[in-house]
Amino acid sequence: MDVLKKITELLKENGFKVTKGRAEVLALFFKADRPLSQKEIMEMLRLDLDRASVYRILDAFTQAGLIHMAYVDGRHRVYELPGKCGAHSCHPHFSCRGCGMTACLEDFKGRYKVDLADGFVAERQKVLIEGLCPSCKGK
């Protein structure tokens, strides 16, 4: 199935009207090989969408479960398709504290065993490694 058809179907299945903006934002996630921030999305878009529109699209996609946040640090949010994650755990990520670039660490499989105190229930596990990417390390 071609990507455009898949995107159109995904939008409809999730109750969205198919607009050029929504289709293009979702298409970027299918093309990307790593999670994307709103800033990166703005730079990659060929359509003329303003920040508020992109924010609304990302927010609505997140609420619908079409994408999820791989990394959040204040207003810096990095999103990705949820396909690589299970119901109860996400694959780990590396985030650069210099530029915010976030990469998936898919070599790490399975879940980490963490003992919680009595009465606490774990629902979702996320692992994040913070550091510097090669270009920020040199600065």
Ligand SMILES: [Zn+2]
């Ligand atoms: Zn960096």
Ligand SMILES: [Zn+2]
């Ligand atoms: Zn990821």
